Amino acid sequence: MDSFYKYHVFFCVNQREPGADRPSCANCNAQQMQEYAKKRxxxxxxxxxxxxxxNKAGCLDRCELGPTLVVYPEGVWYTYIDETDIDEIVDSHLANGKIVERLKIDQ
Known part of the structure; x- marks a missing residue:
C-alpha cells in the first residue's frame, strides 16, 4: 500500500516545567525549527x-538526545542544532532520499 506522504516528519515540541528531571525539546527552539522546516x-x-x-509532536521520549525529529516511513531519527542542520535534512533526506548520517540518532 502506498503512503499518503512520501515522507512524514514529526518534530518533538514538548515543553516541560522548569526544573523537570528531563530536558525539553521546546527549550532548544524546536517550535521555530519545525516552522522553518515547514516553510522550507x-x-x-x-x-x-x-x-x-x-508536523509537530508531543514528547517522542528521546529527550536526552534532543531536540529530535523523526522521518517516516523509514523511522529515521535526527537531532539538530539550527537552520543549517534542518536545511541539510531537507536537502539530503527529504529532497533526495539520502540519510544525513552526522545528524542521525542511533535506533
Whole structure:
C-alpha cells in the first residue's frame, strides 16, 4: 500500500516545567525549527500529498538526545542544532532520499 506522504516528519515540541528531571525539546527552539522546516519544504515545492508533511509532536521520549525529529516511513531519527542542520535534512533526506548520517540518532 502506498503512503499518503512520501515522507512524514514529526518534530518533538514538548515543553516541560522548569526544573523537570528531563530536558525539553521546546527549550532548544524546536517550535521555530519545525516552522522553518515547514516553510522550507513548501518553498522547495516538496509539500503536500504524495510528497512531504511536516508536523509537530508531543514528547517522542528521546529527550536526552534532543531536540529530535523523526522521518517516516523509514523511522529515521535526527537531532539538530539550527537552520543549517534542518536545511541539510531537507536537502539530503527529504529532497533526495539520502540519510544525513552526522545528524542521525542511533535506533
Amino acid at each position: 519544504v513548501k518553498t522547495l515545492g516538496l509539500a503536500g500529498p504524495g510528497q512531504v508533511r511536516i
